[in-house]
Every structure is written in structure tokens, then in C-alpha cells.
Amino acid sequence: MEQLNSTVVTTISSSSPGHPPPFSQDFGTLFPVVVLSLSSILGIPGNIAVIILRPNWQQMSSLSQSLMLNLAVADLLNLITLPLWIPTLLHGWKFGFLACKLISYLVYCSVHCCLLTVIALSLQRYLQVVHGKKWFQHRGQKRLLALLWLVAMILSIPVLVDRQPSPVRNLTQCESVYSSLAQQVALLLEETVLGIVSVSVVVFAYISLKRKVDRAALFNNPQTTCLITSIIVTFFVLWVPYLILNLLSLTAIFSKNKRLLKFCMDNKNIFRAPVFLNSSLDPLLYAFASRNFCTGCLKQEQKTSCSTSQEI
Template identity: 85%
Template sequence: MEQLNSTVVTTISSSSPGHPPPSSQDFRALVTVVVLSLCSILGIPGNIAVIILRPNWQQMSSLSQSLMLNLAVADLLNLITLPLWIHAFLHGWSFGLLACKLISYLIYCCIHCCLLTVIALSLQRYLQVVHGKKWFQQRGQKRLLALLWLVAIILSIPVLVDRQIISVRNLPQCESVYSSLTEQVALLLEETVMGIVSVSVVVFAYIRLKRKVDRAALFNNPQTTCLITSIIVTFFIFWVPFLIVNMLGLAAIFSKNEKLMKFCTDKKSIFRALVFLNSSLDPFLYAFASRNFCTACLKQEHKNNCSTSQEI
């Protein structure tokens, strides 16, 4: 158990027995750096454009606007840290322990807030289009956003404790170092449950929304169907591999499988980079292409008003 614990709790350096050769490590580091660089190039300008231009938002509800602006801000805060991580992958972490903890904490806060915002946005669109219900007045919207950030801040607190500077590939890196397997399992479970809930809500909400679009002649729009499919597939592709690695890590801990744990440790950085790529694509999926949802919402609202008038 102690041997497995040492494998799980710390990241193994390149000089450890049985560790993959440096060329394999260099390839993984290169892939991670390329993905993170792509995220910076696409995501930072994209989210800035969303915050400044707010495209296609004129016909949206105030709640939709608030949620998408919150998503863009959280994504942008997440992505502006990428140059530091790219530098760390190439040259090692040279910014000190305090920066390691605080920047990691900021990233986890933003990721949790993004997930919670996507959940709220999916449910809001589902309720407004499928059931014709609206959420919250202005004061309620501010409370909702404050609640999202509060939950994200609380869920991210363990990062302040477990982030340490350790040697990886003979370079100092900012990584998680767990004091016990119990702590490791608890954090993996929290990440996994949060991810599974997010994916499930997004898939459920948009599949139901798509069925509503397909059934109603007023909403019959191939572009809307394509957008809904893109949101589901993109969210699924970028989050499910990360969740699978987490679940494999849990299986490795419980089965005391060192080989499986080493695989999870080695591959997690690549799948974590995909999460950043999802943040880069958010503005294009949720903001720039939202006019189709606006049209659907307006038509549903008009239909509900007509039905109410006929009943009266």
C-alpha cells in the first residue's frame, strides 16, 4: 500500500525505475504545449470579443445575457493563465509556491464556475424553450451568479492545500501532492461527480430541446439542430476523457494497480489540456451562435401568448 501511495501522491520523476523514456515524456509535453497554445490563440481573443461585443444578444433574456457573460469572464480568467503553464512545461515552474497555489486555485474556481454556469444556462434554455418558463428577476439573477461563484470557491479550496512544487522530468513543476489516499480519492470523486452531473444535465437539456425543435413546425431550423448537436458533442468530447482518467485513477487506487495509476498520471495532463480547449470554444458555441436559440425562445413565447389569449 505504501508503494502505491508513493506512486499516487507524487508525480514520478524521469529518473524513477519503470518510468517512460524521456522521448515519450517529451512527446506528451509537446502535445500539451501545442494544445495549450492553441487554446490561448483561440480562446483569449474569442472571450474578449464576447465580453466587449456581446454578439446576437439583443433578443436574449437578461438571464441568458448574464449567464453567457459570466461564462465568458470565467473562461477568460482561466485561459489567461495558460502562458504561465506553457512556460512551466518548457522551463519548469519558476514563480514560487504561493503563485503555484493561488493560480491553481483561480483555475479550479473558474473551471467549477464554468461547469455550474453551463448547467444553469442549459436548464434555463430548456425551461424557456420547452416549457415557456422564465427564471428570476434582476435581483434574483445577481444572487444566482453570486451563488455559482460561491460554490465554485468552496469546491476549489482543497487545491490551496495539495498544490506543491515537485520535480518532474528534472524540472520544478506545480503539481498536486496528496497527504493520503483518502484525500486523493475524495478529490477525484468530487471532480468526477461534478463532471458527470454537468455532462448529464447538458445532454438531457439539449436533447429535450432538440426534440421540441423537431416537433414544432415554428422551430424547424437545421441550423438550430446543428448547434444543439455541436454543444452536446463538444462538451462530451472534451470532458468525458478527463472523467474516464479520473475513474481509472479511482479504480487503480482501490485495486492497488501501480501500472494503471502510472498510466493515469502520465495521461492526465493531456486530457486536462482538452478542458482548456473547451473553454476556448465556449464563445463560439454559446455566444456567437446564439441567435438561433433567441429565435426559438421568441417563437415559443409568441405561441404561449397566443394560446393564453385564446383561452381568455
């Protein structure tokens, strides 16, 4: 996300005239193009299907349904911008100054909202299944969703300030142009902290859910184990490389290591492109594959936390 979509758009290198670009430069362009194309092809129809069909949601709490619907909408808003970014990787930004700011802002808002919604969904499931607590009535749910979008919009405001078309070697790209080093560091820190918090909450919440299910159920459910493992591993694998890149960039800035900073700038597309796969896989992990936890709780434990519809 420090340029999460132009981020996907930033490092397109060109070789000197008359010489083919080195393999690393080709790979730095083609790999993101392939990943973003795959994300678009799989994710756009997948999230539309979730919004229309709402699969396997009959036994879920209304808050779970609202959060998953919100996640699908945020993912879809993120993915529908990819048909603009993919040709930009190859041919540069062609859509003007205002579009650069507004489309980048939309991407940031949707990605921030995705992360915040995943945090809320993970905590809600953890509290309901592990501790038997419910969140919010109907009116409170609407306020929660409005709060998630409001926070996402506020966190994305810097994009409206620093994003603009700018030359990158022989192409014009929709880039962040920072007025100071402090501005760049602040944006990197914001994105890194939010990403680390998101990954930590997801890992903690779903590991706790898995332990609760194993203790409460009369038998271990391999489908539940597979689903929880998939959620943790997918979120971790797709986000951690991006977070590591941000940490390396911060290290390079503070240590004034030009070689490390150049490595981060030259390879950021490769590290960040997989983040978009998360939006295309969310329908499978959070919607289509959602199932009840604690099916054996009713027989093994006569507790409120297991007799209410505890679900994932």
C-alpha cells in the first residue's frame, strides 16, 4: 500500500536504447501483470457472487453477515480498478491528474476497509465462539460499518495530497511525490502498523477458535481445521512480504542505506502484487467456505456459548 495500487504501478524500469531490459526488470513488470490479471479474473466475479448469493449465511449472526458483505464490497471496489493499473504497468499512466488522485484514493479506502473489516470479523468470531459474547444490535451494526469506512477514508487522505502523475524513467506513472522525508516515513509507518495489527489479530483469533472447537466438539472436524488453516496461511503469506518490504524501506531510510532503498524501490511491484490476491480469495475463505463451529458443543457442553449459533 505505500502506493498500493500505484504501488503496483511504480517500478517499471527501462533499459538504455537499443538494449533489451535485464531479466529482473522484465520479471518486475510481467509478474505483477500476471498476478493482477489473475486477481481480476477470479476476484471480481467471486465478490459479485458473494454480494448477490450470500452463500451459507443462514445460520450466521446478522453481524457476521454484515461484515462479510462489507468485506465483499470493499474487495470489489479494490479489484475493479485493476483493469486500469494493468495496462499502466506496461504503458504508463494515461488517465490524467485528477483520475490519478481519485482512483488511488479509492484503492486505499477499499484496502484499508478490507483490513479493518477482517480485524472486526476476526474479533467478533473470537468473542462469540470462545467467550459466548455477542456484538451490537442492528442499529449498532450500521454504526460499526459506518465507522470502518470513516476510519478507512481518514487513513487514505494522504493519497489525495501526494499522489500525482510523474515520470519514472521513460514512462509516466501515478506516483506518490513526497514533500518531505517525514511524510514518506509517516505513510510507511501507518501502513506497516495497520498491516501488522491485522495479521496479528487474524492469527490470534483463528488459532483461539481452532483450540475452542477442538476442546468443545465430540470429534475433530477436518473441514474446520482446513478452513482456519487456510485463512491464517493465506492472509499471512500474501501480506507479510509487503510488510517486510515496508520495514526494509524504513530501515533503509533511517540508516541512509541507498543500496537497500534501491532494492526496495526496484522490487516493490513483485512484493506488493500478491496483496491483491487476498481480495480475490476472500470470497472463498470468508463467504463460500463459512461453516458452523462447535457442532458437537450441543452434546458435550450445555453452555450458552455453545448453544447459541456459534459460527465462523
